[in-house]
Amino acid sequence: MRLEIIIASFISDLKTFVRSKGTLFWTLLFPVMLILIFGAIFSGMDETEIEIQVLDLDNSQFSYQLLDVFNETGLIEVIKAEISTEDKVLSYIQDNDLKRFLVIPHGYGETLIPPVDPNASVNLTFYYDQSEQNSNQIIRNVISNVIQSMNMGFAGGSNVIGIDDVKTISGDFGFIDFFLPGMIGFTIMQTCIYGSLERNTKFRKDGILRKLLTTPITRSEWIFSKMLFQLFLSFLSAILIIIIGILIFGLNINITFLMIVIVIATSFLFTGMGMVIGRFVKDEESASMAGGAVTFPMMFLAGTFFELEMMPEFLQTFARILPLYYVNEGLRNAMIYLKTEDAIYHSLIVLIFAAVFFIGGILLTKWRED
Amino acid sequence: MDEKNVKCPQCGKIITCTGNPGEIVNVTCPSCNTLGKVTFDRVISIENAAIEVHNLRKEYGDLIAVNNISFAVRKGEVFAFLGPNGAGKTTTVEMIESIRETTNGEIKIFDKVIKTSFDEVKELIGILPQEFHSFERLTVRETLEFFSKLFKRRANIDDILTGMDLEDQKDKLYMNLSGGLKQRVGVAIALVNNPEIVFLDEPTTGLDPKARREVWEFIANLRNQGKTVFLTTHYMEEAEYLADHIAIIHKGNIIAEGTLDELINKYGQGTILHVRNCKDRNASNILKENDFDVSISGDSDLAIKIDNKERVLEILSLLRHECIEYDSIDIRRSNLEEVFLHLTGARLSEEI
């Protein structure tokens, strides 16, 4: 294998990719858009007013007033917590799956009895779950604003009332945690199948494959260089999606060895699948139809957008023969839920699918004309 | 002994017959007893041939696309493979380029049997496949650079750009070029390894006459650089203009092969002088008395066969001397079109 040829091919692919607005859109922008849209829809769906449980240790006129102000904003609905001491707060949050929690300390009211000492300080404690960053951001802003106006009213602007932030670890994962790995699997599937189909139908029709047969490039050099570029694209979109997940949704994503294994195997899997499809279609149009016929049902049924448990039994059984299902599950377990054993199991299945489709694809591809 | 399959025109049975190259064999159909003749192509053996094809055959299921053809291409010539759509041109050229499997036969390029040694030959040939489209979003220069990297043997890319007059286009994306320019880039790609033999499969199909002429100039230039060019085309003028040797292929058979002059002399009607709208009823008799081969075409046109330039003057003075009136005179030489019509007409009755 000659490195020079592989580099030349990779650079040509890269130039073509950067110059093709359509491909750029589908590989990079489209998944990001989907994540943002679905993220926005699902993060605000169950709550118009965001609920927050409050443990009021002060029980004074002042603390009641504070809670009233919160309620009056129309953005927050205050609910009284069913515990009475602060030492059990964390386990209470955990047990009740609370996304956020506020504690008003004992002595809050006392500090605010005039004349207020401008150097005194009393801090509320705001517990919040990182995975719900969107709604918690809103709550945090509301609380800050309320406190600021309290400080103006009671202490002439001195920061007497403050907030301590405490992150809680969420036991329950949000929709975005579920959706994001699925989006990685889906995007890799799309770019690999369509990339592979283009090479096996358009390049054949345009005589590029025939031309290459008469040049000294070998079949393995050709396949290797194309695979290298597909892997590059897979990692590029995976990284982009992960960055969106961390920056916008504050997800706790782990880049693990198994995740990398799954991304690589998935790229081989769907490139191979594209080759298999390419063997049975004649022209580009039927290729893109066949591509859609394979990717579309797989996208909906393999648990990209919603969990399998939401579907009827027979569809669930069907989903379990779809390779994308194992990709999605494997990625979730490897990068979000950190269930290593499940992740190993899923990546093994993805590896087997990859081997079958990739080798099958190479064997089925008609390299020479007959 | 060569082998050839022919189809009986009466009952459609496929008959296998054998004969020596150059031989014409009488065949009787075993099922309906129709008589017919089958021609076996002469093997053209040339010292230092660039390409030698012997008994090449290709079947697609029942269809015999190429029927045991043999020919040779001399080094440094433009060899045109001329034939109508579906004649078997692409099938033949792609078997020579090792892109398609052969059903039978042997192909040598520079004395190497390509079935076993095609890899050695790759560096020496450059091809333009039929209806070739290169990578859409690479510039002309990037395209040439990419293909050039595939070879050990490399031509200077600037020289190719200059030679194909593509310097002004070199930074344009391939997808934005006109059809004529795309074909020129296709030819340029075939040159990146400075090949000895260039294969061009219908390089001007679909181009307007001006763009076609431009491509012709570049192909003529290749010959001037000493390259061998294997050209397939269904344009008679293209073969007439460019080719040193022409093989006419029809339904998978080479029905004639030679230089343009050879083909016209052998199968054409030679040169004909037409006297248009000749009023004198007696004119043709007068000419015939003077040993001219005259035929009357249409109402009052005369067609006189000319085998010698001198006789043109003779005709003119005869017409003047006899005070024969006419509208105009023109002289036409036979072309490949006529050769082809003549051959395909004749051929049909020859093969059973």
Ligand SMILES: Nc1ncnc2c1ncn2[C@@H]1O[C@H](COP(=O)(O)OP(=O)(O)OP(=O)(O)O)[C@@H](O)[C@H]1O
């Ligand atoms: N892959 C194939 N499978 C079956 N039949 C084929 C195949 N390729 C060509 N043919 C048939 O073989 C015959 C010769 O085709 P070929 O493409 O060689 O002709 P051609 O002379 O190049 O014609 P054109 O001028 O249209 O390019 C045609 O009848 C064609 O339909």
Ligand SMILES: [Mg+2]
């Ligand atoms: Mg053809």
